[in-house]
Amino acid sequence: MTDTAPAPGPRAAWSLPDLAARALGGAVLAANDESFAEKENLIRPYPVVHAAHTFGAKGQVYDGWETRRRRDDGHDWALIRLGVPGVISAVAVDTAYFTGNYPPRVSVDACRADGHPAVADLLKADWRTIVPVSDAKGDSRNEYEVADPARYTHVRLNLHPDGGVARLRVHGTPVPDPAGFADLPLDLAALANGAAVTGASNAFYSNPTGAIMPGLAASQADGWETARRRTPGHEWLDVRLAGRGIVRIAELDTTHLKHNAPGWASIDARDGADTFPLLERTALQPDTPHRFVLPGDRPATAVRLNIFPDGGMARLRLYGRLTPEALRDLETRFRS
Numbered sequence: 001m002t003d004t005a006p007a008p009g010p011r012a013a014w015s016l017p018d019l020a021a022r023a024l025g026g027a028v029l030a031a032n033d034e035s036f037a038e039k040e041n042l043i044r045p046y047p048v049v050h051a052a053h054t055f056g057a058k059g060q061v062y063d064g065w066e067t068r069r070r071r072d073d074g075h076d077w078a079l080i081r082l083g084v085p086g087v088i089s090a091v092a093v094d095t096a097y098f099t100g101n102y103p104p105r106v107s108v109d110a111c112r113a114d115g116h117p118a119v120a121d122l123l124k125a126d127w128r129t130i131v132p133v134s135d136a137k138g139d140s141r142n143e144y145e146v147a148d149p150a151r152y153t154h155v156r157l158n159l160h161p162d163g164g165v166a167r168l169r170v171h172g173t174p175v176p177d178p179a180g181f182a183d184l185p186l187d188l189a190a191l192a193n194g195a196a197v198t199g200a201s202n203a204f205y206s207n208p209t210g211a212i213m214p215g216l217a218a219s220q221a222d223g224w225e226t227a228r229r230r231t232p233g234h235e236w237l238d239v240r241l242a243g244r245g246i247v248r249i250a251e252l253d254t255t256h257l258k259h260n261a262p263g264w265a266s267i268d269a270r271d272g273a274d275t276f277p278l279l280e281r282t283a284l285q286p287d288t289p290h291r292f293v294l295p296g297d298r299p300a301t302a303v304r305l306n307i308f309p310d311g312g313m314a315r316l317r318l319y320g321r322l323t324p325e326a327l328r329d330l331e332t333r334f335r336s
């Protein structure tokens, strides 16, 4: 859970995942100045913390990135690698607790530098403006929507002229490099491979997208957890796969869900207008990574994970192979 959860409403861009998230592999690579507070705080996943009148050797302590007061005409910048490349739809610049020292204006540039570029190479990259110089407020979540269909790998946050920013969130659609998707089985449900959570019956305790994030869940808050269900029925999670493919192994990981794991789970698959069972209703254990080998060979584009009656899932992994057509589509999308 972060401090910068979008306000409710029909604002699709803000419900897209944060491509700069540290948990996805994002990193703050460089900043021209971090005299007061360090740049890495920009992508911390935690709510911003603040205690007034706490002074360190450099001044008041802030949970964010804060530069010195400029005495020239320049501006400050920080360079961020996205965890997974993608199309950026919205950027949030959260100045929580920066009141007398927030940047009055910000802008954001983006570039596409595939591979593993060094900072020196990135500084020479072809940067495009995705958020022009825009007004920002102090102690606020400043939101800027982006209408640019290009795929980017890095962003640069500019402060005009200087100041402090608590958090940067870069919402967008992952467009991963499909090199290697052809020869190896991959997790067709992984966000990093281009899958997405498209719906959940209940998202009371955590963001359901946590269930398809990389790595092991760090805690119960890191996966999907529902409220206790007090009515008949069951909870479910919808996932659009990275592409049309055949799933051979399903991993249902209830790690950290000790007294609130689902009793049972099943998975339904969808391919066009057809739906079919991928995993029949199966008993689950608390705090356990379950692995099921699936017998079928029908391709699917999306799945619904059903949990009975409620609980959640730390991680859902669906290992399989893309169809040749789906692989070609991803390659075209990545190159365009």
Ligand SMILES: NC(=O)NC(NC(N)=O)C(=O)[O-]
Binding pocket: 036, 058, 059, 060, 061, 062, 066, 069, 100, 101
């Ligand atoms: N009281 C402050 O916050 N002062 C300043 N910042 C820090 N971190 O002390 C400043 O000058 O921007």
